[in-house]
Amino acid sequence: MDWRIRFGVLALIWGFSFLLIKVGTEAYAPFQVTLGRLLFGTAVLAAAMAVKREALPRGARTWGHLTVAAFFLNALPFSLFAYSELTIPSTLAGICNATSPLWGMALSLVAFSEDRPTRRRVAGLGIGFIGVLTVLGAWQGFSGLDFGGTAMALLASLSYPVGWIYLRRTLGGSGNSALSMTGAQLLLGTAQLAVVTPLFTTVPTSFPVVPLLAVVALGALGTGFAMLLQYGLVAEIGPTTAQMVTYFIPVIATVAGVTLLGEDLSWNTPVGALIVLAGAALTQSRARTRTGITARRT
Structure with missing residues (x-):
């Protein structure tokens, strides 16, 4: 299948993930939605590892670092997004997710000496900051906005670059395959939620079909299958082009939330989202070299 088709499928899957979270939390607690997401995502990667005969990483040091990465890249952000959508629309959660490259650039300037501010x-x-203020309607005093839910969505977006920077500093060049590392990471994230979920939730008395299917799709497609698509894209077209999928996610999340869930959409939300995406794209770009070739930070 042509990489452009797979690129589009990946954008659709991740864009619809916020709708699936919203549907899942209508019947199940946020921690339960996150646990189901990780469980089904891990199952997909375990099947892929079995087919490719990939083994899990070895070494206590590697597993220790992956435990921390699983918290910041999976357990924490997945849970925060699920909790945030109890009080904010899925469209706003999807747009908050687009701030992740902004957080990442700011953090990398501190964490890596080679990432010079320009x-x-x-x-x-x-x-990007102006775009965030536009989305939130700062000139209206954030009227009608749930501060707690929005803050959790923004913290979830911040958690991703924290996790990636941690992995880069601790396990960069470890020699393990991306599939093996991510499979172990999701397994550890599932274990973390398996411990936390019973402490804060009770077993559901019923299992409505539509929310249950949403959780299954969120895990199997939005987590497991999406990661497999991403691996293939990175290997074929490189991380720079593959990461551009990030800029399509809020657009798809907004369209899905408005058309399928009937969520309200004021003018400042899409306008602010475009400004955020423009700022994020600018932070990921580099100035042209003398040969006229533009490079991007991967």
């Missing part, structure tokens, strides 16, 4: 990146951060 006028282009600083401008991108400023533009």
